Amino acid sequence: MKAFVTDIQRFSLQDGPGIRTAVFLQGCNMHCPWCHNPETIPLRPVELYYKEKCLGCGKCAEGCTSGARVKSSKEMSVDEVMREIRQDKRYYDESGGGVTVSGGEPSLHPGFVMALADACHAEDISIAVETNMSRPWQIIEPMLKKMDLIMCDLKLNLTIPHKKQTGLDNPTIFNSIGRSSKLGIPMIVRPPLVPGVTDSVENLHMIAEYIAKMDNIVRYEVLNFNPLGGAKRDALGMGNAFADAKPFSEAQLAEFRAALADIAGLEIKVG
């Protein structure tokens, strides 16, 4: 079983509980213009060209040595990915961490993700998936069932803006989130704070109210805006509608925290 892997980040502290290894897969069914990993969106590997690294040697055909031209992903087997993952088992055990499969959208590769989950569990390693929950339930259910934790990056509560920004409707997503609560698997819902898009208190509040009714939600985690996709967008020759956007300040994050504080029964983290 193989998939195109854009990156394997070890010692990841932002992709779930504990110390984790995040495995990023190529391909996404959404097209969010703020995505900080835009190279993962196409379904097949693409080339990124970092002009400032180019030596102008004219030997591109021999393989770029400077890192100016890089492929977004390489095809890897489950065994190859596991070889990287198991190196940090000690740290997962010490911290309550594990592996997070992210993307792109992992549910585009359910077979690979399930095989990876089986391999992790065979070595007593916890595994989580970070998914947009947009794929049909019959596809994602078997995948989710193999997870120890589900992380869902639900972005917008309202349907029309959701479709406009991501390219997909969100009723399926809410439906799947609701159904997933019956699986008995812990879930973290993680909307990103995107300036002018998701950053209204109303949006965050409505999402929170919806998930507060579910009994498998362990945390509502509002993520600060990540501007680091800019260089990659340039390298991909894509426009960047968020070129001037900045992460929210600590004071602004505190305001969000205060605004969400009244949601009963929900552990909330902002920032």
Next chain:
Amino acid sequence: MSHTMSKIQFINEFPAERRFTYDERIALLRARKIAQTEEKARAGGADEDDYGLIVQDVFHYKLKPNHPNGSIYGYAAWCENYCAILQQHPIYVDALDAFAAKGFFFLERLRPSDKKWNPDYAYPDLQAIFDTYQIISGIDNCHHFTPDLQIGFDLGWGGILKKLRSERARHDATHHAFYDAEIAVVENIIAFIRRAGEEIGRLAKEEQNAQLAENLRMMSEIDMRICSEPPKTFREAVQWSCWFSMLSRTYNRGSAGGQLEDLFNPFYERDVQAGILTDDEAVFYLACMFLQDSRYWQLSGLDEHDEDRTCHLSYLALDAADKLNIATNLTIRMHDKIDPVFFRKSVECLFRNKQGWPRYSSDKALMEGFMRCGYPKEIARRRVAAGCHWMCIPGMEYTMNDTVKVNIAMVFQVAWREMMANAEKVPPSAEVLWKLYEKHLKIAVDATGRGIIHHLTYQTKSQPELILNLLQHGLIEKGVNITDGGANYYNICVDAAGLAVAADSFAAVEQRIDREHRLSYAALDAHMNADYRDEDGERVRQLMYHGPRYGGGETLGDAWAVRISKLWTSLVRDLVAQHKDNPKHVNFIPGFFSWSNTILLGSRLAATPNGRRAGEPINHGANPNDGFRADGAVTAMCNSIAAIQPGYGNTAPVQLEVDPQIANDSEGVDKMCAMIRGIINSGNTLLNINIIDAKKIMEADKNPLKYPDLVVRVTGFTAFFAMLSPKFRKLVVDRIRAVNCEAVAGM
């Protein structure tokens, strides 16, 4: 408060009626320290430990040489000059401080820097080999082992003097030069501390602030007593240790830390029980001690019954360092039974203060390693973190810790050049290169071993250890200098530097030439000879630079690093057999550490196959080269360093740079606790951590005096960033860039 470089006595600075809390006094003393640091930085700074030295222009000593070359050698000359310094040395006094004992300079550095070794005992044949492989031999280096303060606490200076006199009477004339020098030194120490007591007593009468006058009066009283008698109270014991530190530093920079709880807890408990000491006072005294000198203290660990040493005083030591919030060299000895609350508190301190303390050592790895040298558990357990990367049994060992370094990247260069010179006869390959590397590394290590024996044989003729000798178990009874058989054990630290450069170079040629056939050895050699600045040079440099690196995680570079480590370890351990007939029964312990020699050891090194250009620094200690992995994963790096540990009780430290933001909440602290446990439990020996705001340090690099209180752990030691030279600042900055790719992008 006023600060001038010439000022060394601070009285009558505050209104007579003002009262101070201990916290206020700590804050004021800290502010003075920062101001003095700024003065030191303006005076030129230094790429080393702070040592608590005071820069002043009140007292300068002119060396009285006993050799035509202008230097001093042997018992008499060192004794005479040291005693003369003590007779003239002004007394630094700060009425806010609990303790006197600030020093101004080291006698050993008053010698001409190129005349340290007695020329009657030259070693030209060895020197030729040292030059070839750029070996720092340790010959002529001093201290770098640890005295046992407990001896001083038990005997006091008067008791030490009495013992010296009585042992002199029992020994023949061949020992009299030793005893006469030591007796004169101790007599002068007693007189010096008594003079300090008298001077402080006089200043107490001048001080108009009643609270501070009373403090000075107590300081005076304590000095008048402990100039001869053993310390009886907690405050007296701490003052005794401060004096010893200053006296030892003034002689030859020797330090005097140890297991803090073992040394001070008996005094603490006794005083608390007697109702003469509160926790606030104890914290204040410990803070003043940390302020006085940056010497190394170990906290926690296991006791002789395998029980956790952590006690209430361990917490107070953290509190003291926390309140002081400057460079403090505290090492937490980690073990399975460590008090989790104490450990977590230490991690909170680390991230809150961002001053590079504490650091963490592994009881298990160090114990198991040292016991492989043949020592029983009870001896191994007494070995504590006592210096940059050192382990040492206080009062028992002569170690030459951190003074012996073989540049194994230079060994690689010698092997490479021989391979290319014979390329027509023997086609080059990574394996051919390895065979040559084995040959040259053995030549280098064997010469290093002979150099150590040469040092041990003749060091007394150059620089006897007149101060540290006094706190060694059984040495006064033997009547000889520590290098002449005065130590109980000779466990000599032999470190390799440049591991990552050598490993990455092997990996790069194997990958790019032997496996991928991307270029030939001759072509690479030509590019290296041109420092990769010739036609197509930069493309080839990038190709080699992006090879499979040490630190990447089970890469070819990691495999080469392990192979080199095994070779290094076996060659150093083989020295034990080579010198088994030496009457000192010298043990040689391998490690990996560069200290701050990364610039020096890179300066003579030509371009290397890993894409490093000529003259660039070698890697730091056992760390990988910068850019070892795209994600800079701490875990990958630490696994790689764990895999190359030689495993004989000395360290190959992990030097870690971490952004403070990752532990800015309780969950983050939990993750850092887990990270530290993971690093320590994976077989690593010592972990140094810098908590550095990447953006702040970039700004400080441009304008160091903008942040005069910014402290970084440079190698094993911490230093005020502003005190470092631009080259050393760059070293720290580059390491931080390597693991904070995102935070410093574009800076």
